Amino acid sequence: MGLLSQFTRDELIRYIVNEDAKAISRAPGIGQKTANRIILELKDKYKNFAFADSAETGAIENLRETDNLFNEAVNGLLGLGYGYAEASELVEKIIQPGMGIEDILKNALMSANPLGR
Template sequence: MYEYIIGNITDFTEDRLVLETNHIGYSILVPVTTLANMQGVKDKVKIYIHQHVREDEISLYGFGSKEERRLFRDLIGISGIGPKAAMGILSSFTLDQFIGYLNASDEKAISTAPGIGKKTANRLILELKDKYKHHLSTSDGNTGSSATASTAKEAVEALEALAYSYSEALQMVEFVYIDGMELQDVIKKALAVRASYDQ
C-alpha cells in the first residue's frame, strides 16, 4: 500500500499525470483541480496515493492533500459511488466547496457533478454531512466563500428567477460572495460581474 510518492511530473493527460521517481514512472489518476495546481511545477511534488485493486486492474489515484484523499475514500465507501464518480466530484468542486454544500444540504449544487443525480446527492448528504460538519477550511479559514450561507443560497435562487441556470447562478454568487454580505449586495455584484464578462 502506497502512502505517497514524491517525484517529478514528466507528463500530463486530461485526467492523469506521470510521476517519475527512482527511474520509475507512475501513471496516477488525479482530479482536474489537482492537475490544474500541478501544471507548470518543475520541482518535486508529493502526491498522496490511494491504490484501487480490481480483478483485472490496479489503479493509482493521487491527491494534493490527505484531506482530499480522505474525502475520496469516504465517497467510494458509499454504495453506488465508484472511483469514477468520486473523481468527478473532486474535479467539480474544491474540498471546501463540496463540504460547504454538504453542510448546507445543497443537493442541487452537488448534483451538478458528472454522474450525480439528486437522489445520489441526497444520499451523499445523509451519509457524509455529520462526518464533515466540523471541517475547517484548509486554506484561508473562510468557508463562506463556497456560497453556503443562507444569504448566498437566496441569491442563487433570485438569480434563477432572473432566468439564469442553477449552475450559472451558483458560479456567479460564489465569485462575489463574502461571508456576512447582504442579499441585495450579493445579487448586484453578481449581476455586475456577469455584465462585464458578457461585454
C-alpha cells in the same frame, strides 16, 4: 462522480455540511433518498477533516453563514434567466461574509455584464 460535474467541490461540501439534500438532489440521477444517504455518509468525515484546523473551522462557519444568502442570490439569478452553473459561479466569485442580498445580486449582475453599467 456525477455530482462533481454538476457542482463545484466547494458547493458540494457546503451542501453536505449544511445537510442540504434538496440542493444535492438537483443533480441528475440523484433523488432525495440518495442525497440524504450522501449527507449521512460524508458529513462526519468532512467535519472531522474540516475541524482539524481552526482556520478551516472558521471557513466552514463562514460557509454556513453565507449559505442562505448564496442560495437566495442564485435563485434570484435563475429567476432572471441565468443557468444554474453560471448563476452559482457569479455568486461564488463575489459573495463575502456580511454582504446583503442586494449587494450580492448587484455585484453578480455587474460582474456578468461589466459593460452594461
